[in-house]
Amino acid sequence: SIPSESRQLWQKFGVKEFGGKEEFQQEFIRHVETTLARSIYNCDDLAAYQAASQAIRDRLIVAWNKTQQKHTTKDRKRVYYLSLEFLMGRAMDNAMLNAGIKDITKSGVADLGFKIEDLLEQEPDAALGNGGLGRLAACFIDSIASTNYPGWGYGLRYQYGIFKQRIVDGYQVESPDYWLTFSNPWEIPRYEIQIDIMFYGYTRKYTNDDGKVVHVWEGGEQVQAVAYDVPVPGYGTETTNNLRLWASKPTREFDFEKFNAGDYESSVRESQKAETISAVLYPNDNFYSGKELRLKQQYFWVAASLNDIVRRFKKTHRPWKEFPDQVAIQLNDTHPTLAVVELQRILIDMEGVEWDAAWNIVTNTFGYTNHTVLPEALEKWPVPLFTNLLPRHMEIIYEINLFFLQKVEKMFPKERDLLARVSIIEESTPQQVRMAYLAIIGSHKVNGVAELHSELIKTTIFKDFVTIYGPDKFMNVTNGITPRRWLHQANPKLSDLIASKVGSYDFLKDLNLLKKIEPLAHDPKFQDEWVTIKKFNKARLAAHIKQSNGFEVNVNALFDVQVKRIHEYKRQQMNIFGVIHRYLSIKAMTKEEKKEATPRVCIFGGKSAPGYYMAKTIIKLINAVSEVVNADADVGDLLKVVFIADYNVSKAEIIVPASDISQHISTAGTEASGTSNMKFVLNGGLILGTVDGANIEITREVGENNIFLFGHLAESVEDLRHKHRFSDVPLDPNLEKVFNAIESGTFGDPNIYVSLISSVTGSDYYLVSDDFQSYLDAQKLVDQDFKNKDTWVSRSITAVANMGFFSSDRAIDEYAESIWNVEPISME
Ligand code: BZD
Structure with missing residues (x-):
């Protein structure tokens, strides 16, 4: 180790935290010119991201060293x-936030000719x-x-x-x-x-x-x-x-x-x-x-x-x-x-x-x-x-x-x-x-x-x-989720609004403080601000959809989201069958009925394991339905179906804050917990879900009135499966109509979907048919309730106010x- 007479020098020249914006800028330029060997003439967004992240990284390493030393001594x-x-x-946004240098970096790069948002986008x-x-x-x-x-x-x-x-x-x-x-x-x-x-x-x-x-x-x-x-x-x-x-x-x-x-x-x-x-x-x-x-x-x-x-x-x-x-x-x-x-x-x-x-x-x-x-x-x-x-x-x-x-x-x-x-x-x-x-x-x-x-x-x-x-x-x-990434970073406007009402950002460390916004659930001004932020987030997602899928969606429509890995037990198939049912209903509506209907954008996203045939078929069906429905002039704004490709964490940060309803509809007893359910509610979306995993505890916390539950309970699943195996269970009649439409070629070659359909008409292991009517009823209630904007927003606020339990800080304390x-x- 270093002799004591040399240590003063080490301390004098040791890397320090940024004193202010200028020190960040100095470091930024140093990294552009030396680490990256670039200059003012060829510094693009990627290079700027790299230089900024190097400057931030240096500070993380200082803190890292200090922490490790402390832990070793203790x-x-x-x-x-x-x-x-x-x-x-x-990592970059999170690193700036946690190191407390977000403002410095943001305005630091702005002076140097860059937008922080563009730099963040460079990171894989x-x-x-x-x-x-x-x-x-x-x-x-x-x-x-x-x-x-x-x-x-x-x-x-x-x-x-x-x-x-x-x-x-x-x-x-x-x-x-x-x-x-x-x-x-x-x-x-x-x-x-x-x-x-x-x-x-x-x-x-x-x-x-x-x-x-x-x-x-x-x-x-x-x-x-x-x-x-x-x-x-x-x-x-x-x-x-x-x-x-x-x-x-x-x-x-x-x-x-x-x-x-x-x-x-x-x-x-x-x-x-x-x-x-x-x-x-x-x-x-x-x-x-x-x-x-x-x-x-x-x-x-x-x-x-x-x-x-x-x-x-x-x-x-x-x-x-x-x-x-x-x-x-x-x-x-x-x-x-x-x-x-x-x-x-x-x-x-x-x-x-x-x-x-x-x-x-x-x-x-x-x-x-x-x-x-x-x-x-x-x-x-x-x-x-x-x-x-x-x-x-x-x-x-x-x-x-x-x-x-x-x-x-x-x-x-x-x-x-x-x-x-x-x-x-x-x-x-x-x-x-x-x-x-x-x-x-x-x-x-x-x-x-x-x-x-x-x-x-x-x-x-x-x-x-x-x-x-x-x-x-x-x-x-x-389980729990970190409110830093899943509230403050993904939804800065909502985080700022909450902070402005409760007086600080302390809720990001003690999520139970959200409870303080509950009294504002019926405050018209607060509701307005709440709704404006949701609209903003929906517009942000709509812009993303326009860019990736090439078509417009109406931000006044109900945004209905199911994004997660594609798996039969998570029942994306039930969701898309429900969308088809909705499509058929719209086709059968009179003009008057159409005026009364709630417009929806049904958003899907998720990857299938490469070798999982059934999951891949579900993706294909979603996209086939999307093509037909979105092109159907009879439908107009009443229904749009979107599959967002390559769902990942950074896309989730855009999608999650934009939902009105998100779906967590696994067969009861199959989803151990789910964590995106928590993310959606924390961002002011309501859940349409089964009595499964953490949905149950979310219901307890936010109140039964602020969640849409449906379907059979876990304790009945075994019996139902038994019935399917040993007797003829009639197919749900609405589901039958859906299958007829698929089989008649409404969504392209029906041969593609034979095994998907027979997985339901056969043993129906995931009980899609058993839960279908209950699912449609819950969806109908969602449609009705969404029209009543006042109650909807107060439910959204109340739900957020009661999400404190789902912080991963609480989970870690328990472990x-x-x-x-x-x-x-x-x-x-
Ligand atoms: O773990 C998931 C469960 O399905 C969720 O219900 C639960 O919320 C989360 C967190 O507890 N399980 C997985 O994501 N599992 C895997 O990704 C996995 C990966 C490899 C091998 C086996 C499972």
């Missing part, structure tokens, strides 16, 4: 959030996630920093994020999202942090001089993990935490040998192979496909992260039993479950800790969050594949399973079936490793993400484990208190 327990996905979106989304799970991780690390918890995220630095979606001839077409073309100013490469990761090979054991059996794993393939750090600034605090993303690189020795031997080609091939590990994000959400490369990704990331965490712990020279007092690790779904096995392996094979002591440490360290009850989403790895890739881990899993089953047998000696049901190994051909069971057994707490979901996991997929461990191991932490046992560290 030496308190940290939390590590392991997630294969962090769907961050753009960091789209390292599929949907809700990845976005939740992004909201959570924002909240961990904003509430001053010492916490790091660990993930993979994919070179390709979620694919880009185009619509060609009505179909989804995917192309790669290479988001690193112009380099990424928001990451700090840490080439010095390199960790060797092994795969394949074999295991052997021997007895050492002390008579102890030692297990050795000799890997067959080695790659290196290189760290890239992304600073995560908290809002209204100096705390800047770290998101560490791993990239895979070939090991130098390995490369060198072959190269030296003259085998250039295979040397290059091998090194490319190493890089493929972290190359691409798997584009499935809520679907498991057992690909070896995916398991490799999981182990690569888990092993690198644990090595890092353990190294940090060892620096403190504490005894191993104190590990769980210093480290909490949260498993975001089962994707990082190998961490349980890897920590056990490090402790027993590398550090010589006894099995029981090690296992105690492991289980006290981990918590596991479940995000789904859908059977097709539960990870199960074939034992042969697993054994080949990770032979030592497989042995340890067998051992964990043996001890667990022995315990269960002792507790329930008469229940032979129970053992087979809860075994980590499923006795199928081939055998499978049930990752969720391993995660439960290896953690001290298991949580669901909304009340209903947390109850469901206890009574269905994890029922036996409640019998074994008792109910206290299982809990609920309802910290009841699972992690970590405390905030103030930066003062």
Whole structure:
């Protein structure tokens, strides 16, 4: 470290926070001229974005360094959030906001000839996630920093994020999202942090001089993990935490040998192979496909992260039993479950800790969050594949399973079936490793993400484990969203209006303060301002639609939005069938009736997994309906159908504030929580939804009058499915009319939709027909209620006023208190 006589100099010239606009401008120009090697003559918006982000980045790094130093000196327990996905979106606006330099930058770049909005548009989304799970991780690390918890995220630095979606001839077409073309100013490469990761090979054991059996794993393939750090600034605090993303690189020795031997080609091939590990994000959400490369990704990331965490712990020279007092690790779904096995392996094979002591440490360290009850989403790895890739881990899993089953047998000696049901190994051909069971057994707490979901996991997929461990191991932490991005950044006008009424922006840190606007729900002036802002946001979206889809939509129409991953359980098919029903009704209307009708713009958006045929068919149908309806002169402004291509975080920031109604209409019991439902309501839209996921808690908070609920309840779903399987259930008559229209070719070649229709006329697993009438009734009510502008706006205000609970800050406090046992560290 630096000798004390030199330190003054370091302090004197250390990078400081911006004193004002001019210092920002100076830094901006310095980066244009040196970092980018450009000048006043060739600085376009992209270069200006890059220079501005470099200037902001420098400040983030200063805060980052300070925070890390503070956390190291304080030496308190940290939390590590392991997630294969962090769907961050753009960083610049958030960085300016959280660093408190938004005004400086905005007017700073304006003086220099740029508009801040244009610069922000230059940034590609960091789209390292599929949907809700990845976005939740992004909201959570924002909240961990904003509430001053010492916490790091660990993930993979994919070179390709979620694919880009185009619509060609009505179909989804995917192309790669290479988001690193112009380099990424928001990451700090840490080439010095390199960790060797092994795969394949074999295991052997021997007895050492002390008579102890030692297990050795000799890997067959080695790659290196290189760290890239992304600073995560908290809002209204100096705390800047770290998101560490791993990239895979070939090991130098390995490369060198072959190269030296003259085998250039295979040397290059091998090194490319190493890089493929972290190359691409798997584009499935809520679907498991057992690909070896995916398991490799999981182990690569888990092993690198644990090595890092353990190294940090060892620096403190504490005894191993104190590990769980210093480290909490949260498993975001089962994707990082190998961490349980890897920590056990490090402790027993590398550090010589006894099995029981090690296992105690492991289980006290981990918590596991479940995000789904859908059977097709539960990870199960074939034992042969697993054994080949990770032979030592497989042995340890067998051992964990043996001890667990022995315990269960002792507790329930008469229940032979129970053992087979809860075994980590499923006795199928081939055998499978049930990752969720391993995660439960290896953690001290298991949580669901909304009340209903947390109850469901206890009574269905994890029922036996409640019998074994008792109910206290299982809990609920309802999801939340960060109000910084999802209110202030996405909807600055609404945020400003609220601030002007409640006296400050403190609600962005304590969302319960929104309650203060409730008395204004019937205040005509406030209502006017509220409505004006909604109109503005609708016009902003309409401009986007004009640009991307090429047609105008009427901003006075009701904007009805469903944007999320396309999945049968989310029931976009029911929505588009409803749109067709509306279209047919309009066609049958008299002139007088048309005058009374509520005009609607039905907006869809979302990606389908590339291999998900049914989801792709739904996209095609939406686009086919859009084409017919939008061109039909009989319909005019009464109905427009829009599919917004390539839905992502930055598009969500435009779409969410513009909704009057948003749809969250999953079959009851299938959507674990949903988080966009929270975003829409926070922005003054009302929900049309089923009694599912967080819709239930949103209803409790905002009041039954301020949400449109419909459909069967979760408790009836099983019976209904049973009926479909074992008797003839007549198709809903309105749905039949819709199907007749599709089958008669109203929306193009009906052959395209045969399987989509028979999924409903057949077993109707998602109960589209059962819920259809109730859905149409709810839609009718929406149409009627929207005409009454006064009540509509007061409902919108009341709903927003009661959304405080859904801040991810609250969710993080709950995790910290009841699972992690970590405390905030103030930066003062
Ligand atoms: O997680 C989603 C659930 O479907 C939502 O109900 C919930 O609100 C969010 C956050 O808890 N799950 C996912 O988004 N899941 C995935 O994206 C995913 C990705 C890979 C593999 C399995 C699932």
